[in-house]
Amino acid sequence: MTEKKDINPFLKQALELGPPLAFFLIYLRLRDDNFVIGGTEYSGFIVATILFVPLMLAAMGILWYLTGKLSRMQIFTAFMVIFFGGLTAWFNDERFFKMKTTLVYGSFSIILGIGLLQGKSYLAYVLDEMLPMRHEGWMILTRRLCACFTVLAVANELVWRTLSTDLWVKIETFGFPIALMAFLMMQFNVLQGYMDDPDQQ
Structure with missing residues (x-):
């Protein structure tokens, strides 16, 4: 079993809240733009969503490394973000x-x-x-x-x-x-x- 470790609560909050805030800021920056990737045009919202997924996974990976534990709620939420983020990119919707x-x-x-x-x-x-x-x-x-x-x-x-x-x-x-x-x-x-x-x- 992975040993549970203590972590600075402010750092923990930053890792948990950072990705949604990053998505918000990226969206504000890209919302009026369109991007052509592989011959397909994507809105700024879609690109912000695509960027959000690895940001969230990186933050969760750091959190797991520092604490030795992820809650079931965090794992479930991560799965939903990956799944629906993937559908958003795949169907461009x-x-x-x-x-x-x-x-x-x-x-x-x-x-x-x-x-x-x-x-x-x-x-x-x-x-x-x-x-x-x-x-x-x-x-x-x-x-x-x-x-x-x-x-x-x-x-x-x-x-x-x-x-x-x-x-x-x-x-x-x-x-x-x-x-x-x-x-x-x-x-x-x-x-x-x-x-x-x-x-x-």
């Missing part, structure tokens, strides 16, 4: 990459929902070591996060189908992550009463 966000959030919602139907919290399975909490708290958080992911999946569909690509890129890069982070912070404040006290164990 930006809709595939935009749909990726819907399927990521939707998949998380379905996975958590399956666990809830079984009376389990798959969220606790992933995060229990980092966040000690009683079963009741995990079930509440899982139900709420399942609903949150469903809302984000629906919101992404509405955004990319009805608004401009410029707005979708901004909402995808900043809006959805900030909304999810704010939601989680509110939940953790509400669920403080369910936290395990290690001093009492």
Whole structure:
């Protein structure tokens, strides 16, 4: 087994958030341009998507090298980015990459929902070591996060189908992550009463 290593939290955040921010900046630079590659014309969005995939893989590789571990969520998200980034480039159709966000959030919602139907919290399975909490708290958080992911999946569909690509890129890069982070912070404040006290164990 690979030994888990400590890493500077700011460096970890930079490696996790860097690729989406890089995609945003590359898109802003290339959005008005068209490129001919192998006889096929690609928009700036498509080229930004193609460049984003190796950037994200490089960041994940560095993160794995430094920490000795990648979460299941990171691996799944990477797979979706590679798969839909590939479809976007192959079919020269930006809709595939935009749909990726819907399927990521939707998949998380379905996975958590399956666990809830079984009376389990798959969220606790992933995060229990980092966040000690009683079963009741995990079930509440899982139900709420399942609903949150469903809302984000629906919101992404509405955004990319009805608004401009410029707005979708901004909402995808900043809006959805900030909304999810704010939601989680509110939940953790509400669920403080369910936290395990290690001093009492």
